[in-house]
Amino acid sequence: MTPALPMSSMIFNPRKIRLYFILSSLLFTAFIGNAHVGEHPSVHDTVAGIIDRFRKTIPLKELMGMDITKVKSLLTEKERHILGTQHITFRVNVPVKVIIIRDAAMGDKPFWLKERGFTPMGFKITLQGTEVDFWMKDFEKGQIGLGVNSLTGGNTHYIAALMPLKKDIKLEVTELYPGQLRVGALKDGLQPFVDRPEAMPKLPVLPGILSGLAVIRTQNESRDDAKLINLFHKTQHPTTAKPDQITLTWSEDPQKTQTIQWRTGPSVDKGEVQWVKKSDYNRFQPAKPKRTKATTFRMEDENLVNDPVVHRHTATLTGLEPDTSYLYSVGDGSNDNWSALAEFTTAPEQTKPFSFIYMGDAQNGLDRWGSLVQRAYRQRPDAAFYIMAGDLVDRGNERDDWDSFFHNARGIYNHRPIVPAIGNHENQGGHPSMYLQMFDLPKNGPEDIEPERAYSFRYSNSEFFVLDTNLTLESQTAWLEEALKKSTAVWKFAVYHHPAYSSSPDRDNPGIRQHWTPLFDKYHLDMALQGHDHAYLRTYPIKDQKNVASSAEGTVYIVSVSGTKYYEQGQREYTEFGMTNVSTFQVLDIQISGNRLVYRSYDIDGKLRDNLIIEK
Template sequence: MEKIARRRFLGSTLKMGALLPVLGTPAKLLIDNNDKDYTPADIPDRIILTVTPDLATSVTMNWRTAGKSGDNLVEYTVADAHPEFTANAVRVKATARAFRFGNISALNCRVTINNLKPDTLYAYRLGNESGWSEWMQFRTAKSNTEKANLSFIYLGDAQVGIRPLWSRVIRKAYAAMPDAQLIIHAGDLVNRANEDKEWGDWFAAGGYIHGSTPALMTPGNHEYIHEDGNPHLSIYWNEQFLLPDNGPANELLKGSCYFTDVQGVKIISLNTQMIEEALTEDLINRQVAWLHQTLKHNPQQWTCVVMHHPVYSTKKGRDNKKVREHLKPIFDQYSVDLVLQGHDHAYARGMDKIPLTGGAAGSRSGTTYIVSVSGSKMYETEPMEWADIIGSHLQVYHAVNITNSTLAFRSYLATGELFDAFDLVKEKGRQNELIDKRPSNK
C-alpha cells in the first residue's frame, strides 16, 4: 500500500491550485560544503548509461578515467547468477577523448553497444588492466509494440544541494522503482555549468544507479555559461553524455534535442534554452520544424516531451513566453500526452484548465503539464489559473507507469509519502481523460 503524506502542514494548506506557506530555506541547504576530491584515477568513475534511439537493442556507456595507459574497454555478456559468467564476456574498444579543463586532465570514454537482445539482463564492466570497474547490470527494453508498456522515473532540477540532499531523492526513487526502464532529468543537473566539483557531486549522488538504468537528460539554463554575453552549453555536457544523434542538423542543438522510442512511447528532449536565448530565429525554426516532423511521423501510442523551461509557470513574473508561443500550438496539434519540465523549483500540474490553441471557447488542450524539483533550491509559488495543484518547498520524485491505454503518474516526497497522483486514460479519437487520484488530504 502506498504511504500517504498526512502531515498537518501539508494537509491543511494544500488545496486545489493553492499555495503552500513559504518556509525559510537555511543557507546551509543551498551550499555543498565538502572537499571531496574528484581527481580522475585509473579505475573508471562517472559511469553512466544513456539512452539510444532503441533501448531494446542498444545502450550507450559513458565513463571517465585518468587514461595513463592502454586501450579503454567494455566487457559485457548476458548476466547469470553463476559468477563464472564473466568467461563469456565480449570485449569492445571504446572511443576515448582527451579532456582538459582548468586543473582537470582526463579521458572521457564512450561506446554504444548494439545488437543486444530485447528484455535481457546484461552484465558489464569498464576499464583496462590498469583498473576495472565493478561488474554492473542493466536490462534492455522490450521490443516496441502497439500496446505501450513502460515505467520510468522523472526528476526535476537537482542543481543545488546535490550531494548532501539530492542524493536521497534519486536513491529513494530508484529503491521504489528498481526496474524502471529509464530515468529522466529535466535540466539544471548542476548549478554552475563548468564546475567540475558539481558534476562530481552529481555522479557521486547517483552512484551505481547511473550505471544501472539508462538516463535521458535535457539541459537547463544552468548548463549554459555566458562569459561573452552569449549562451554556450557546458563543455562537460557532450563530453560526458553521448545522446542520440537524431535531432536537428545544428551543432548548437547536438546532445540536447533528440528522441527515443521505447516500449510504445516516444520521448522527446527539447532545448528550451535555445528558444528563450536563441541567437537567431533560424535556430528556433530548426528546432520547431524538426519537432513538427518528429511528431507528424510518430507511430508510438504515447508521446512525452522533456524540456526545462515550463510552458506555464508556478509564479507570475516567471513567464516563458517564447517557449509557450513556439511549442504549445505544436503540442496541441499533435496531441502530445505529457510535458515534463523543471526550472521553477516547485511542483505543479495542470490540464483541465488549459485552453486548446485555436479551439472553440471552453475547449481544453488535452496535454498534461508537470513542473518539478528534486534538489534543495526552492522558489516561492502562487495560485495560477492553469494549475490543478501547486506545492512548494518540497523535494519530490515521480514514478510513471504506462500500460496500454493508461498512464499512471505518482508523485512522492523525498521521504516516500504519496503527494499527488493521477491517471491519464487514452481513447482513440478523443482527448485524454485525467482521473485525479491525489490523496484525500490534499
C-alpha cells in the same frame, strides 16, 4: 524615438507625478560624458590574460582565498579600461541617455558605473522577482561601450535602456556587439535576455518617461565573463586509475544498443567494456564475455587545482537483443582495474508495460538530491530510465559540480540510463560544453543545431521528445513537428527545461506557447515534463492555451524540482495542483492493460504528494 508621456494616467496619482518631475529634471541635464572609441583586445582575451598572470605569479593558496578588493588592486589601468568599456559596444545616431537597469542587490557593481560618472536615478522596481535600480549617463552620438556585469560573477546581467536626447530624430542602434544581442522595447512582453525565453507579460508600473524606450537585451550567461574570484576549485572526488562515474545513456536504438561512459585519471589512455547476456552468465559454464573498445578523450578544467585533467571513455555496445538483460564491466583492457559487474536491460521490441522516473532541477544541494534519487531507485528498482529536465548541476562548466552530481547518483546511472535535457545552468558561459562531453545522446535532432542538444527516442509504446530551451525555439520547431507527425507511439512526452506554463507569474515563457504548444495540441502530446521554476506544478489538461475537461483532449504540464532551491509559486488559472518547498521524484507507469498512464509524485520520505491517472 520620443519618450511617451502618458499624462492621462498620471493626473490622478500624486506619487507618480512627483516621480515624473524628479525624473524629468534628472533626465534632461546636460551631456556629461563621451563614449570611448578605440581598438582593444576583447574582454575575453583580457580576462584570460589576467587569470594566466594570476596563476603564474600568485601562490595557489593565496589565489583560492583572494577577495575582490585584492583582485581589483592587481588589475592594470588598461585592463580596468577594457573591462569597463568593451563588454557591449554599439553606435547611436543621436545623443542618448544610457540607463543601466541592474539588480539592486549588486551594491557597487558593476565596478565601472561610478567611475565613469553614471548616477543613480533614485528609485527601484521589481522585475521578474528581482529588485532593480536605474543608473544613467548622457553620451554624444557615436560609439558607446559598456563594461562587464561584475568581477565576482553571479547576479543577473544588467540591461541598458536608451533615451534619445533629440526628439526630432529617430534613434538608430547599429554595430551592436556581441552580435547575438538584440534591441527591444521597455514595454509589456519584454524579453530582457537573448539567451533566456522568459518574457515579462506585464511590466510593473514604470515612470511614463521610461516606458517604451529602446532596450539592449543582453546575454544573461555573459554575467560571468569577467569572473575573477572563486575561480579555482577543488574537486572532492578526484579520479584514480579505476573507472568511476559509470553512466548509461542511449545514443542509438535503445532496443539494440547501449552506450556506456566513464572516467579515469589521465594515466589510463584507453577503455574497454566486457559484456555478456545475463542468461549466458548465469549458466553452469558462463559464456565468454564480448569486448567492445571505447573511444577516449581528454577533458580539462584548468580551474580545478587538484585533478584538472581526466580521461573520459565512451563505448556503444551494438547488436544487442531487445528486452534482454546484460552484465558488463568497464576497464582499460588489461587485467587490472575492472569495475564491479553492473547490469542493464535493453528496450522491448513489442509494446510492454514499463515505468520511468522524471525529476526537475537538482542543481543545488546535490547531497540531499542524492538521497532523493537513491530513494527513487530503492522504491522503484523496476523503473527503466531516469529523465532529468535540465539544471542537473549549478555550475555546468565546472567539473567539481559534475563530480558531486555523479557521486551522489552512484550505483544508479550504471544500472539505469539517464535521459537528460539541457537547462540554463548546463549552458554556463553560453555553451553546454561539459554536458555534451558527459553524455553521449541520440544525434537525430534538428539538422541546424548542434547534435545531441535536442533528440527523440522510443521506448515500448511511448516516444520522448527532448528539447533545448536555451536555443531559439524556432530552431527546433520544424523538427518537432516532423517528429510528432511521424510518431506512431500511443504515449508522447516532451522534456525541456523552461516551462511553457510557469508556476509563478513573473517567470513566464510565452515563446514556448507560441512555437511548441500548438504542436503539442495538434499531435496530442500527453505530458510535458519541465523544470526551472523550483516549485511543483501540475496543470489541468490544456489545449489552445485553455483548460480542458480531460487529458484525452489536452496536455498536462508538469514543473518539478529535485534539488533544495525553492521559489514561491502563485495559483494560476491553469494550476490543478501546486506545492512550494518540496523536492520530488515522479514515477510514471505505462500500463498496457486498460491503456493507462499512472503518474505519481513522491517526496524524499517516499510519501505520495500528487498523482494522476490518464486513460486512453
